[in-house]
Amino acid sequence: MIQDLLHPAIAPRPSLNRGRLAVLGLGYVGRPLALGAAAAGYEVIGYDPAPAARAVTSAAHRPGRGSSRASADPAVLAGADTWLICVPTPLDARGRPDLAAVRAALGVAARGLKPGALVCLVSTCQPGATNGLCRSVLEEAGWRIGRDVFLAVSPERENPGPHALATSSIPRLLGATDDASLRRALAFWRHIVDRVEVVASPEIAECAKLLENTYRLVNIALMDELHAAFTALGVATRDVVAAAATKPFGFAPFWPGLGAGGHCIPVDPAFLQMEAARAGAPSVLLAKAMARNRGRVARVMRQISARLGDDLEGKRVLVAGVTYKPDVADLRAAAPVRLLRALQGGRADLAWHDPVIGAAPKALSAMPRSAALTMPDGARPDAIILGTPHRAFDMVAITRAAPLLFDPFGILPAGLGVIVV
Ligand SMILES: NC(=O)c1ccc[n+]([C@@H]2O[C@H](COP(=O)([O-])OP(=O)(O)OC[C@H]3O[C@@H](n4cnc5c(N)ncnc54)[C@H](O)[C@@H]3O)[C@@H](O)[C@H]2O)c1
Structure with missing residues (x-):
């Protein structure tokens, strides 16, 4: 037809x-x-x-x-x-x-x-x-x-x-x-x-495309590692990046997050690595960046578990924002979806809220959805995890919606209960 x-x-x-x-x-x-x-x-x-x-x-x-x-x-x-x-x-x-x-x-x-x-x-x-x-x-x-x-x-x-x-x-x-x-x-x-x-040559076009996304993945992984270091030092990562970004040359800002998702950034470097390995020149740095990116959700999960007393069972946890990037209704390789699965494994009383997504996608159909920053039954969550910082979110309202707020982006206004992870 x-x-x-x-x-x-x-x-x-x-x-x-x-x-x-x-x-x-x-x-x-x-x-x-x-x-x-x-x-x-x-x-x-x-x-x-x-x-x-x-x-x-x-x-x-x-x-x-x-x-x-x-x-x-x-x-x-x-x-x-x-x-x-x-x-x-x-x-x-x-x-x-x-x-x-x-x-x-x-x-x-x-x-x-x-x-x-x-x-x-x-x-x-x-x-x-x-x-x-x-x-x-x-x-x-x-x-x-x-x-x-x-x-x-x-x-x-x-x-x-x-x-x-x-x-x-x-x-x-x-x-x-x-x-x-x-x-x-x-x-x-x-x-x-x-x-x-x-x-x-075709190879230059192919490699240039892969370089563009590899450059992003490696810098996202670097920022993830430095975010852990700055946070341990008690310095706000976003403020550091914003300060460095005032330099008018030689610096491109990358911001902390829950890990690169989507169909390109975590995927395309594997195409480059496959051929580089075949040619006998695999990139060690790229392999580490890919591993770092894959491990981000597990590291966040460990921090959340520790803060919740290492026992998630029965804890009311709401993930706010589940797409792979803000303001886009695309769940492909979305880090918040992996986080939801990890939380489900811990038997938390789980729900997700996302104003950007229309009908609940298949990947999340088995998980309760909430239309607001509460649990589906209207109860106040024990914790909210910011999964994707959509523009539609009122960040101040998020900080008031639960006693504990886990923020992988360092974007929530600092206050009681906000934990940068
Ligand atoms: N989405 C982006 O932002 C983006 C950016 C740069 C590059 N790319 C690349 O472009 C390519 C396409 O990505 P996309 O995001 O459009 O994917 P997509 O999944 O949105 O769309 C691909 C479409 O191809 C269809 N399809 C699958 N097999 C087919 C076949 N044998 N014949 C005809 N159609 C078929 C699917 O049904 C789907 O509708 C990928 O290689 C991706 O890495 C995507």
Whole structure:
């Protein structure tokens, strides 16, 4: 079935005939690209097996000069001029990069390509994925790269949330396997974004994307470690960071938190590490940063248990904010969810409160939800743990809602009962 991605009230204007664009994967990354390309004059067909990804909310509608549709049938993509691979690249249960969706999407593309078509990898993958995995799937299907069809990589740099920049305004890295592919890919991306930064090879684009997120993970881990040190010294970490951030050069601020979550920061460095290890040069520092990040929830949990007398059973504990970052309704690899599970293991009388989340997601459906800073039955919690500091929270009201407040961010106004962890 094909659905209109554009709201019926916003009738698509006649196409500028920029060609047909296939977008494989209509999630956080694929959807804005699909809508942006439609607005730039492309006839966009999105493919996604998940009905929710194909369904469009009115907030996502944008007036378009091209057209935009979504389908669960990959056959409708056949003959598209340009193919964007925007599928997920998570870690598997053992923490290793899982490229199954990329392989599947490449298979769909290999079957539906026509001569002259461009395939561009947008998903975050390991260094060498474009010239390795992508090239081999297309070549096995009989396509000659740079002659029959073209191949490039342009990793995404989305930053979901209230401070999100428009996709078109974020400079786009672009690397291609050969000059003909680069020319073809450049012509496409120049229609979609304001600035394209061409790099000399696909591997540079792939590594740059991984460097960006590795840089963040390592600094988040460093801040976590120093937060423990500053707190032990009796110095407020946020004040230290704010003071250092007055330096106009050579310092980028990172703030304490419950640990990096989401689908990128804790995940992407594993792609880099996998290939670095394969090349005989694994990063020791990165391995330590990944371990530090994984251990943050357990360390917070130990501090909370100790403050609650090492016995959580029957203690009324409310976690305020459960998403992986403030003001975003996304629970993927969210540290507060891991904390909730750890608290559940301790048999606390547990509830969560989050004004940003609509319907309770599956991951939390078995845990009681509270509509306010109380337990679901209206009782006052024994302790509140700040899981995510959403803007919607009144931090002063939080400090009055329980006798004990655990604050991994150092953000609650200091006062009786506030414990920075
Ligand atoms: N979300 C971000 O902010 C962000 C930022 C930069 C990079 N990325 C990267 O972009 C890629 C996509 O991330 P996302 O956040 O959009 O993921 P997502 O989970 O929001 O969306 C991916 C979509 O792909 C669909 N899908 C799965 N397998 C498919 C297949 N074989 N064919 C077609 N569709 C398929 C899923 O149903 C889902 O709707 C990942 O590699 C991610 O690391 C994401």
